[in-house]
Amino acid sequence: MRQYSPDLTPPWKKPKPVPEVPAEPGLVVEEQVTGFCGAVIGCEAGTVTLEDRFGKHRVFPMEPRGFLLEGRVVTLVRPSSGGPVRPTRTASGSVAVPGARARVARAGRIYVEGRHDAELVEKVWGDDLRVEGVVVEYLEGVDDLPSVVDSFSPGPDARLGVLVDHLVPGSKEWRIARSVTSEHALVVGHPFIDIWEAVKPSSLGIESWPRVPRGQDWKTGVCRALGWPENTGAAWQRILGRVRSYRDLEPELLGRVEELIDFVTAPT
Numbered sequence: 001m002r003q004y005s006p007d008l009t010p011p012w013k014k015p016k017p018v019p020e021v022p023a024e025p026g027l028v029v030e031e032q033v034t035g036f037c038g039a040v041i042g043c044e045a046g047t048v049t050l051e052d053r054f055g056k057h058r059v060f061p062m063e064p065r066g067f068l069l070e071g072r073v074v075t076l077v078r079p080s081s082g083g084p085v086r087p088t089r090t091a092s093g094s095v096a097v098p099g100a101r102a103r104v105a106r107a108g109r110i111y112v113e114g115r116h117d118a119e120l121v122e123k124v125w126g127d128d129l130r131v132e133g134v135v136v137e138y139l140e141g142v143d144d145l146p147s148v149v150d151s152f153s154p155g156p157d158a159r160l161g162v163l164v165d166h167l168v169p170g171s172k173e174w175r176i177a178r179s180v181t182s183e184h185a186l187v188v189g190h191p192f193i194d195i196w197e198a199v200k201p202s203s204l205g206i207e208s209w210p211r212v213p214r215g216q217d218w219k220t221g222v223c224r225a226l227g228w229p230e231n232t233g234a235a236w237q238r239i240l241g242r243v244r245s246y247r248d249l250e251p252e253l254l255g256r257v258e259e260l261i262d263f264v265t266a267p268t
Helices: 115-132 145-152 172-178 218-226 232-241 251-265
Strands: 020-022 028-031 037-044 047-051 057-061 067-069 072-077 109-112 135-138 160-164 185-189
Touching: 037 057, 109 115, 109 251, 115 135, 115 232, 115 251, 145 160, 145 172, 145 185, 160 172, 160 251, 172 185, 185 251, 218 232
Parallel strands: 020 072, 109 135, 109 160, 160 185
Antiparallel strands: 028 037, 028 067, 037 047, 047 057, 067 072
C-alpha cells in the first residue's frame, strides 16, 4: 500500500527553511514578537540575552524563526563553542559589533569647540559614531556659533548637536548657547574650563587639576604647575595617551556626548 506522511499540509503552505545563525557575542538582532533590538551578550539553556543601545537587557527563548537579522528571518542557535558567550565593548562601553561597517555619513553633525575635543570624542566614541554614521567637526571656539548654526540650516533630517566647554550659568559660553533656538539643534556642555579637565586626574596619576590664576593661559599654567614642559601640544598627547575608555572621563562629559549622539541619530 502507498505510504502517506502524517503531515497533510500542502507543500506551498509549509514555511520555507530559514538560516541558522550562531548567537555570537555582539551579533545585533531583533526579536520578532516584541520588536526588541539588541546585541547578544549571553546564551545559555536555550535562551539568548540581548542588550539594546540604552543598556537594557531582555532574555528570549531561541525559538525557530524567532529573530530578524538585517531584516531577514533567522533561527538563533547556540555557538559551536558550547560555552557562555562574553560581550566585547567599545571604548565608550557600548557592545561592539564585530565586522560592522561604517554607515554612510548622516546629514546631521556634532560640532565640538576644538581639535582636542574632537580627538577625545573620536578616541572614546569613534566606533559608535562610525556605526551610526555621525561625523564630528570642530569649530575653533563658539563665538560665532549662532551664525554657524544658521549656515548649517538644521532640520528634521539634518540635526545638529554642539558640545561647548565651560557651559555654566552666567558664562560667555552660556549666553552664546542660549541664543541658539532651532528645535533641530541641541547645544549642551560640560562645566570644565577646557576639555583637558574632563579627563580624571587619577588616570593621569595626579591628585587634582591645578588651579590657574585668572589672566594666565590655562593650559600653559597647568603645564607649569605640574612641572611639564610648556608645550601644550605635547601635554595634550600625554593626556590623550592615558585615556583608554569612558572610565577615564568625568561623568559630566560622558552624559553630554551620549545625549548629543542620541539627539542626532533619533528617528524623524
